Amino acid sequence: MATVFMPLLQEGTDAWRPVEVIPLEGAEYRVEGPMPDGEIWKFAPGSLIQIRWKKFADGRRRLIPKGPAPTVRSISADYFQRNVGILIGVFPLLLIITWLPRQPDGRLEAAPFLVITAASALLAAAVLIWRKPQALVPKWAIWSALSFGVLFSLSLAFDAL
Secondary structure (H helix, E strand, O other): OEEEEEEEOOOOOOOEEEEEEEEOOOOOEEEOOOOOOOOOEOOOOOOEEEEEEEEOOOOOEEEEEEEEOOOHHHHHHHHHHHHHHHHHHHHHHHHHHHHOOEOOOOOEOHHHHHHHHHHHHHHHHHHHHHHOOOOOOOHHHHHHHHHHHHHHHHHHHHHHO
């Protein structure tokens, strides 16, 4: 068990109650104990939470609730929210590639293909930097996937030459 300082609601000033929590899988904790009469905790007993350190006015660092623990529904919703731009961007790119000029043998003209692949790689990099993906996918995996995409695009472009 661990002790977390739970924020009390409807107190007028910042008020905290030490509360016992039980560590679960990953970074989840379950709030324990009965809630005393007259108090309203930010997270009721039985709630699954994540915790973090906070430095209080007296200089001590204590654990406090960071927020509710993510559920499968919230993780999948966050994943789709982060990746919908990529999904929407892929289909126009495929249409643009089908409209590019072709040589008599059916291969793509090299110059427009290189411009399109370079522009899409730069756009993907800009989106990744701007969105700053966190938690769900490590940054090394994102950058390696982007690098793979750029290398794959370049190999297709050289095949088109």
